Amino acid sequence: MELGILLEAGRRHPDDLMELALEADRRGVGVAVVRRSARHEDAGEPWSPWTIAAWIAARTERLRVGIVPAAAPGAAFGASTPAFAVTELRSVTTKAEQSLESLAPGRVLSSATAWVVAPPRPDAAGLRALAVRGIPILPVENAADLDRAVALAEQLRDVPSPPAPRSAESLAARVPGIDYDAVPASLAPTAVEPGDDAYASVSSTYLRGGAPGLVLRPQTVAEVVDAVAFAREHTGVALGIRSAGHGISGRSTNRGGLIIDVGGLDAIQIIDRRTRRVRLGPGATWQRVAQTLSPHGWALGSGDYGGVGVGGLATAGGIGLLSRKHGLTIDRLRAVELVLADGTPVRATETENSDLFWAVRGAGANFGIATAFEFEASEVGEVGWAQLSLVTDDLEASLRRFGQIAADAPRDTTVFLVTGRPREADQFVISLYGVVDDPDPDVVVDRLMPFTELGMLVRQHVVMTPYAGVMGNAAEVGPEGQHGFGEPVSRSAFLPSLTGEFARDAAELLRSGLVYFFELRTMGGAIADVSPHETAFSHRSPAFQVAAMSSSDDRLSARWRELGHHFDGLYLSFETDRSPERLDEAFPPPVLDRLRSLKRRYDPTNLFRDNFNIAPAAEDAPSVAADVASGSAA
């Protein structure tokens, strides 16, 4: 176990404190904590403990340095002295602590780390007893004190450390409504709460900032069952399910609620080469899936971004760059395993729990936590992968032409259009992302040629590549996690066809500058081969899915309402509006009725409710999870 020394800024000259720290470091004491002396007789010398701690950290190589943050102006100032004259803001001291950690990596004891000041003249047994509360810190004022501390540290060196307790500060960061002590033993080692070092890395998702009360990170199906049991006891706080944290509408982070993060369930296995059957965990990313399937000459269509997780896409739809040739992602699904609200693990296929299998493919988030998916991969060789940028002065004409060319293209060609705010004088940059599923470069060029006439071509990047190269566009998420902040504002709609009127209205909306991201995903082809009754995702006939993102929810919603007559339904993955009518647009009445009756059967207490919630009973449909604050949602 470890011991440290406590240096009191104020009692001794800072040079003496530094000498004591250097000596401790040389003699194998690993921790020095500096604090402002609380003694009244020190009032004349209020040295800055933070300055001394940083100075010591710079002079040593192994020593870990801690600092007791200054309290509000107390002993040294009259009560009417405002804090801002004397004490640094918490935001500033936090940044200072992070900065020292950057300068002396791994050597700063954050204030969340527990240490406990030892009484005068402690013995080894007393220190062992103290260690369950934190690292014992011995006050040291002179060489004799230091000798005693070094001797005790040597005696205790081989005694195993008790597990680190939580500091008062860490405990204070816990949020009400969550029983932290009840976290199942299977999940406790990997769970993350606000006082933990890893907290910042699990709070944000790709596009959303958050401050969850607790993140559970199950690694096995049994642990998912435990996590769901814990969630059943916490219906008073929001519950988000996270696979890779890319959701726009999926609330896989929240404020003060619970997150079940299945990112650890990320296995990718080939089950049967003959039938091209592959088994994917919900936490695997499509980039990794594509890389694994590529050597076999296979692929699974998967949206347009490799960083997205399997779970979110495979329970919603998956309109991607292979869709016109190979259908939606859910169209390749052959089996799914999930943990239901009551904790039962089930498997659903065409023949086994087939109604659940229907519901998961489009409304999966309402029915359970998927723990594995089995897909039938498609045979996909080298494809043409095009990224084109064009400048247009007549956006309306470009949109109209795109609508014709993209919808009339053979089904081996799937091209998406992205644009945003105008540059100047009504000039727009149009980005096209397209896949031509044909190994012949001449065919690829033929297919793409018409698209190059939508404006002045300013950038073209066209390569022949396995599908893994198309999905290779995502940056790996590092140990710092993702950095989304705030709340994304995104609206979605299906276009039965891209009419001249829609092109005109969309161009006008874009000219307003309100929308910074506007995307048309071309549908048709194999998507429309499937009957609308086949899956809970029933919008099989639209020509396009359109999505628009803005920084203003109210203004975008007002404009979206004006465009409503062009639309027929929406795709929930791109929709952040939580008004109840959005549910009716995502699921036409017969689909919604069927989903609701299945919800009553599989999740009667409405445990899974974070997004596009289908309440078991229509009359008490809550549109926002936070409304379910009274405990039970039933």
Added chain:
Amino acid sequence: MTDYGHDLRFGAFITPTSQPANHAVDMAIAAEQAGLDLATFQDHPYQQSFLDTSTLLAFVASRTRRIHLAANVASLPLRPPLELARAAATLDVLSKGRFALGIGAGAFWDGIARMGGRTLTPGQGVDALREAIGLIRDSWANMDEPLTRDGAYYPVMNGQRGPRPAHPIPVWVGAYKPRMLTLTGALADGWLPTIEYVDGGRAGIAAGNARIDDSALRAGRSPRDVRRLMNFMRVGMSPAGRGLLQGTAREWTDQLTELALADGISAFIIGGDDPVLLQRFGQDVAPAVREAIERERLVPRHPTSSVPS
């Protein structure tokens, strides 16, 4: 034409970037090895990609031996004056008198508000700075009496003073606008602007100096009580360079000598974050400027205007 007669200082304006974290420390050590007198760091706590400047100053001071250190300049709204005074004095004692207090009224109020700091109007910011400088200097002196000040921005009742710094810590103020220049002349030990932000650039220095001089005289001080420092952000050394601090070492020397003699600038602090440039600045430029100024002060070629005193 004014030469205030201060000894010359040459320094570095170092970006406190956190990527990589050792950049600022390495640059400060490079500045010391180049023989420069001063390493300074801007202070923007709300800038995510920067390290905390107070922490960096202490860390760098501990890793260096000779070079002096200052924030360029500390953001008062996020640095409580009494904490600033204690940290400055503690660091001055630990570093054996190598600290200077660069301070400003605060810029980027949005960022300050995001951190939870108090938002002031520019006018209030000047008044708050005036109060803070008085408070900080009080804290460094008269250890035996409690500190009580009935300030509008920083009221203090029975405050603890101290500690006493190792040397009289100079207070350098970042000032551009008339009220700040007036405050600088009345209170500060130095004026620390950045040439790229001075109204009128090179030609605007004289107007700033004049306002500081007037204000100093009105406050019963000498204009010489205020050192004139200057940051130069856009600098480079090349045989083909055009403009201020863009050409050869020889051109740099002539330009800085001219600034010292004509505008009284006695401390030259350069940005660029380039250790090679710092080396040339310290080894080729600084000695040559010192020599030229020494010669000039013995046998003036410039008709220096006499400063009324």
